[in-house]
Amino acid sequence: MTERILIVEDDEGRCNWFRAQLLNYELDITCDVTEAICWLKERDYRVIFLDHDLVTEQYEATDFDDERTGYAVAQWLAAHPEYQREAEIVIHSLNYPGAERMLRVLQESGRQARHIPFTTLMMDPPL
Numbered sequence: 001m002t003e004r005i006l007i008v009e010d011d012e013g014r015c016n017w018f019r020a021q022l023l024n025y026e027l028d029i030t031c032d033v034t035e036a037i038c039w040l041k042e043r044d045y046r047v048i049f050l051d052h053d054l055v056t057e058q059y060e061a062t063d064f065d066d067e068r069t070g071y072a073v074a075q076w077l078a079a080h081p082e083y084q085r086e087a088e089i090v091i092h093s094l095n096y097p098g099a100e101r102m103l104r105v106l107q108e109s110g111r112q113a114r115h116i117p118f119t120t121l122m123m124d125p126p127l
Contacts, residue, residue: 002026003046005127008036008070009092010054014118018049021125031055033072040077045087047127050074051118052091052098074102078109089113092121 003025007018010031019027028043030036031054040048050070066072070093077084089106091113093099099115106113116126 004028004043005047005049006030006036006039006043006045006087007049008033008054008073009049009051011051014051014092017122022127025127033068033070036073037076040073040080040083045084047088047090048077048084050089050091050093050102052093052095052102069098071098071102071105074106074113078105078111081109081111088126090121090126091115092118094118 005022005025005027007015007027007029008031009015009018009029015029018029025046028039030039033054050073052070054070055068070091077089089111091099091102093102094117103113103115
């Protein structure tokens with residue numbers, strides 16, 4: 001059975017990069033928080049890649065962590081430790097403050113997660 005990877009990302013260029021890099025995996029790609037959480041409940045993932053800013057308005061927002069950001073997915077994972085226990089969680093956002101908040105909420109819940117900015121990820125993919 002092919003291993004599955006979840007990618008929560010809104011940028012089509014980045015999505016295409018993930019598709020090209022991860023040919024040997026089954027990919028679930030979405031920019032929708034509700035869809036991501038639904039998949040997290042239903043499917044098993046080897047790796048979960050999370051972006052913070054999932055809609056254009058968030059690039060300049062003052063309300064950093066609303067229900068449409070990757071933070072909402074991180075917060076859900078933190079609150080539901082029974083899901084995706086074995087998954088590696090990689091925050092690839094270039095929004096450093098947002099990524100740090102995501103990392104903090106995950107780590108404070110006992111989750112193993114790391115922040116690898118997308119530009120670094122491109123140079124040295126973890127898979």
